[in-house]
Amino acid sequence: MTVLPTALDTGSGDYAARRTAMLAKLDALHAEHAKALAGGGEKYTARHRKRGKLLARERIELLLDPDTPFLELSPLAAWGSDYPVGASIVTGIGVVEGVECVITANDPTVRGGASNPWTLKKALRANEIAFANRLPVISLVESGGADLPSQKEIFIPGGALFRDLTRLSAAGIPTVAVVFGNSTAGGAYVPGMSDHTVMIKERSKVFLGGPPLVRMATGEESDDESLGGAEMHARTSGLADHYAVDEPDAIRHARRIVARLNHRKAHPDPVVPAAEPKHDEEELLGIVPEDLKTPFDPREVIARIVDGSDFDEFKPLYGTSLVTGWARLHGYPVGVLANAQGVLFSAESQKAAQFIQLANQRAIPLLFLHNTTGYMVGKEYEQGGIIKHGAMMINAVANSKVPHLSVLMGASYGAGHYGMCGRAYDPRFLFAWPSAKSAVMGPQQLAGVLSIVARASAAAKGQPYDDKAAEADAGLRAMVEQQIETESLPVFLSGRLYDDGVIDPRDTRTVLGLCLSAIHTAPVEGARGGFGVFRM
Known part of the structure; x- marks a missing residue:
């Protein structure tokens, strides 16, 4: 084994200052997460409970297998906008009857679960993750449809939500809808386009137009139950596949549906046992300096997230401001690219391109750990070919077919953000630490x-x-x-869904392990010779 040593002095003043700064950022982050957890606030939460209903996250908890984790995605969506933090929907990945699934749940305490522009973007991102990783989708529905004042930003792009459900089904990826309350207007197509639909007695209401709209359009008088109630859809229209008596019963039906899916992962679980890192993950709090112009050794991070701190470095003496090498994480093989001194030169770019090609030859997922100010500028470097060499790295990233994971630890500026597989380059998952910053430049x-x-x-x-x-x-x-x-702050970028969440550095190994497990539900294949023209 090639166990990484550590030079981190946890007794130094610098370490203490870095740790204190990170903990302060985490406290601020927790305060923002609390806003999402609060939903519509005490008043609307109490009203919801008075109706005998569970909250969105309580529904998810009942749905999941006992004592299994839930990886919540985009919890800060809509941060900094005119809409509530969390965007009135909860999305994430969890295990149901032993099957990893993407789960979405409307939060009815926020304007009745109505969808605003950020709700739509967050739901579409969840569908994107489901499609790329072949994960079944379970929609826990209770929404009054579009937030009408913002309909101009929802109606046209909103059709993609229904398109996604049909494409998931066509690709053999199961979709399940459990309707807990209203699913009206365009929202009626969520149960209508799902493979399996569960409705609840005297609770579920699914119709294209409610009684007031029907009265206005046709003059017909009708009530909720006869127009779109669960019993009508179970007995008459046939839209409901399963008729539940209450919320726990509906969740029981959903779990039984998943148990009967016969949905299997493309890859078995790792045969190599996952060994805990040799170095304490708690120490991740004191590695990244508060001033991101100060360099740090990414090997100290790698040593605290990979199995057994075991890392075989590739080209350690060449292009030294980029660390590349092979490891395992929760038993899964990964290739790691981590910025060391911030700036990417020609040698680092060529080294990265070769390493990415090797990962594709071996069908090994890639993990990008960001701390870069971008590609080097200046007459000497321009004459040395930094543009063509940077383009070579970006080309390799863009045309790589193996799954990519990205974690922004520190700086992620300029084209270096692209070369290290930023959001525009379709990483399967992208997370940020509270210390991260990203922009066109500092x-x-x-x-x-x-x-x-x-x-x-x-x-x-x-x-x-x-x-x-x-x-x-x-x-x-x-x-x-x-x-x-x-x-450039992570909460601002996360609010716009440029990442899948801002995470505690100490949770990095766990989060990446959950992502790698989800990734291996779909076939992991590399691009062999499928790269564009490299300018040499």
């Missing part, structure tokens, strides 16, 4: 560039750069720095 650099451009523009127009201009320039720089700093 706040100071971006503000400085704008300042230089403004000065050059003024000079070209013959305008003097006097004290007044200098004062205005300083104000502009400060404003831009603050804006970019805010927009």
Whole structure:
């Protein structure tokens, strides 16, 4: 075994400062997560309970196998927007009757579970994960449909939700809908397009148009039950496949449906036992500096997340600001690419491209650990071919067929974000630590560039750069720095679904293990020779 050593001095002042800063960020993160957990607040939660109904996460908990984890996805969706944090829907991956499934659950305490633009984006991301990893989808439905004031942002793209359900079914990926309350208007197509539908006596209401709309459109008088109640759909329309007497009974039906799916993983569980890392995961709190311009050794992170801290490094003496190598994580083989000193040079780019090709030859998933300021700039590096070498790395990432996992630990700036498999390059899962930042470049650099451009523009127009201009320039720089700093923070990016969640560094190994297990439900295959033209 090639066990990674550690040089981390947990008794040093630097370590203590880093740990304290990370814990402060985690406290702030927990406060934001609490907003999502609170749903619509005490008033609407109490009203929901008074009706004898379970909350969204309670429904999920009953659905899951006992003592199994639930990997919640995008919990901060809509953060920083005009809509509640969490986007009125809970999504994630959990185990039901031994089968890993994507689970979505409307939160009816938030405007009756109505869908806003972020609800839609979050649900579509969940479907994307289900499709890529061949995971059955269970929809726990209770929604009044679209949030009408924002219909202009929902109606046109919203059709993709129903498209996804039909495509999942066509691909042989099971879909199950359990209707706990309203599923009206366009939302009626969720149970209508699912393979299996469960409805609850005197609770489920599924219709394209409710009694008021029917009265307006046709003049017909009708009541909820005869128009779209569970008994009508079970006895008359045939939309309901299973008729439940209450919520626990509906969840029992859903579990029995999954038990009968005969849905199997494409790959067996790992045959190699998963050994715990030799170094304490608690120490992950003190590795990343608060000032991301200060480098850190990513091997210290790798040593605390891979099995047995066992890591075979690839090209350790070449392109040393990128660490590459082979390991196992919860028994699954992985290739790891981790930024060491931040900047990517030509050697690192070529090394990465070769390593990605090797992973594809062997059909081994890749894990990208981000801490990069991007590709190196300057006359020497431009003449040395940094563009074509950076393009080679990005080409390799873009055309790689093995599953990719990305974790943003520190900086993830510029084209380095792309080369390290950022969101636009379709990683199966992407998570961030509270210490991460991502933008086109660092706040100071971006503000400085704008300042230089403004000065050059003024000079070209013959305008003097006097004290007044200098004062205005300083104000502009400060404003831009603050804006970019805010927009590069992980909660801001997570709110826009640019990642699948901001996680505690200590949970990294567990989260990645859950993701790798889900990934292996679908065939893991590499691209052999299927890359574009590499400029040499």
